[in-house]
Amino acid sequence: MAKKSASPYSGLPPRAFWRSGVQERSPLDPGDIYTPRFPVTRDMKIATAGSCFAQHVGRALRGAGLDVLDAEPLPAAVDDATANKYGYRLYSARYGNIYTARQLRQLWEEANGEFTPAEPVWEHKGRYFDALRPSVEPEGLPDVEAVRGHRAGHLRAVMEAYSAADLFVFTFGLTEAWIHTETGTVYPTAPGTIAGQFDPERWSFKNYDVVEILEDFETFRSALKTVNPNVKFLITVSPVPLTATASGQHVEVATCYSKSVLRAVCGMLLERHDDIDYFPSFELITSLNARGVYYEPNQRNVSSQGVNTAMSTFLNAHGLTPKNPSAKEDTDEGEEVVCEEILLEAFAR
Numbered sequence: 371m372a373k374k375s376a377s378p379y380s381g382l383p384p385r386a387f388w389r390s391g392v393q394e395r396s397p398l399d400p401g402d403i404y405t406p407r408f409p410v411t412r413d414m415k416i417a418t419a420g421s422c423f424a425q426h427v428g429r430a431l432r433g434a435g436l437d438v439l440d441a442e443p444l445p446a447a448v449d450d451a452t453a454n455k456y457g458y459r460l461y462s463a464r465y466g467n468i469y470t471a472r473q474l475r476q477l478w479e480e481a482n483g484e485f486t487p488a489e490p491v492w493e494h495k496g497r498y499f500d501a502l503r504p505s506v507e508p509e510g511l512p513d514v515e516a517v518r519g520h521r522a523g524h525l526r527a528v529m530e531a532y533s534a535a536d537l538f539v540f541t542f543g544l545t546e547a548w549i550h551t552e553t554g555t556v557y558p559t560a561p562g563t564i565a566g567q568f569d570p571e572r573w574s575f576k577n578y579d580v581v582e583i584l585e586d587f588e589t590f591r592s593a594l595k596t597v598n599p600n601v602k603f604l605i606t607v608s609p610v611p612l613t614a615t616a617s618g619q620h621v622e623v624a625t626c627y628s629k630s631v632l633r634a635v636c637g638m639l640l641e642r643h644d645d646i647d648y649f650p651s652f653e654l655i656t657s658l659n660a661r662g663v664y665y666e667p668n669q670r671n672v673s674s675q676g677v678n679t680a681m682s683t684f685l686n687a688h689g690l691t692p693k694n695p696s697a698k699e700d701t702d703e704g705e706e707v708v709c710e711e712i713l714l715e716a717f718a719r
Contacts, residue, residue: 392659400654400683407640407647408602410537410688415439417462417535421469421543423608423651423672425460428539430681434690438462439535441527457506462531464524466503469544470578471586471635472556477502478532478590481525488553491517492566499565500524501557510565533598541651542632543608545583546615546624549576575616583635591643603646605639607632609655611670651680 384390385402395401410416416438418428432438442464444453457464468474479485480502492501497510498517503524511517532538548560551574562568578586594601607629615624633652640648655664655676662669664676685691 392657395659397659397661398663398679399659400657400679401659403650403654404683404687406687407644410436410604410690412436412690414536415534416537416539417531418539419461419463419465419468419474420539420541420606421608421610422467423543423606423610424467424539424541426672426677426681427541427606427651427684428461430677430685431539434685436690439531441531442524455508457503462535463527464503464506465528466505467543467558468540469558470547470556471542471583471590472547472578473558474540475586475590475593476556477528478593481528481532482593488550488555489566489572490521492561492564494565497565501561501566504559504564504566532594535598535601537602537604538594539604539606540587541606541608542583542636543610544612545578545628545631546612546617547576547578549574577617578631580631580634580638583631584638587635587639591646601645603639603643604649605636605646606649607636607652609652609664609672609676613670649684651684654680654683 379386383402391401412435414437416428416431416436418424418431418438420427428438439462440459441462442458444458448458450459453459457466460466461468465477468477476485476487480487487502490501491514492499492504494510498512498514499507499510500517500521502521507520511520547556549556551572556576560568561573591603609629611625612621612628615621617624617627619627629652636648639646654660655672660676664673664679665671666673
C-alpha cells in the first residue's frame, strides 16, 4: 500500500513556496523562475514579433549567436539608428510593433490573401502611409501606389519568415486598440496620431477580452501550422505599462486589466499546447524582489539592468551564452528600442 502523504504540498521544491521562492531570495536574484518546456538551440531559425519589449528578446537572441530571421534586411553598412528609424532590424519582417493578437492574426491572413484591410492607406500633409504600419516610413511615401507596392513586398517577406521559422516568438503587449467600426480591421495606432484623420463615425475603441485574444492566437497558430507544421512558439507578456488608456479607467487600473488578461491567455495557451512555451519576463521585471530597479525613473520603460537580467535568465536556462550583463543596452524611446505606443495617447490628453 502506498504511503499516504501528510499534505499534497509535502516534498514540493523551494520554488513552490513564497517564503523560500521569494522572501528568502536575495534582492535582484531571479531565482528558479523559469524551466524551459523544450530547448531553444542555435540551429533553430527564429521569427520574432510583438510589442516593443519583443525587440529586446530578438536582440538578445541575435547577440547570443542564434539564427533570428530577417526577411527584409538592409546592408550592414547602414547603422542601426537609421535602420530602426525605418522599421528595419527590429523584428523578422518590417511590420513595426504588433501590439495585439488580432493584429498578428490579421497580418497572417492578409499575407495569405484571406483578408483585405479597410482603408489601408492614410494621408498626412500630402504624403501617404501604410495604415497597418505607419511608423516604418516616418516621412511617408509620394503616392498610394508606392504604399501598395511596399506592402505587397512586405507581405511576401512575412510569408517567407514565418513559413521558415522553427520557433516563433511573440510578446503580447496590449488589449486596447482602435478598429475600423464597419469591418473590424485593427490598426497599431489610432488614425490622426501619425497619419489619417480620426472620425468617430468610422473608428472605434476596442478593448479585447480573454476569449477574443485566445481565439485570435489559436487561429493564428493553427493557420501557421498548416504551412509550417513543426513550428514551436515562445510567448511572453510585455512588462511595459500603457502609455495612456481610452478605457475611462485610471491608467494603472487599465494596465493591470490589460496585463492580467494577456497573462491569463498565455497560461491557457501553455496548458493547451505542448508546442508553446511561456517565458516569465513580465513576472521577473515586475517582481517585488526587484524593488523597482528594473524600470527607468519614469516607471514605465524597462531599464538595461532589467533587460539584461531577463534575457540572461532565458539564455542560461537554455544553456546559451548570454549577452555581456555589464554592457549597457540603451532603452530610450526612439533609440535602439522603437516603442512609440501612441495608439491612444493623442486621445488621452
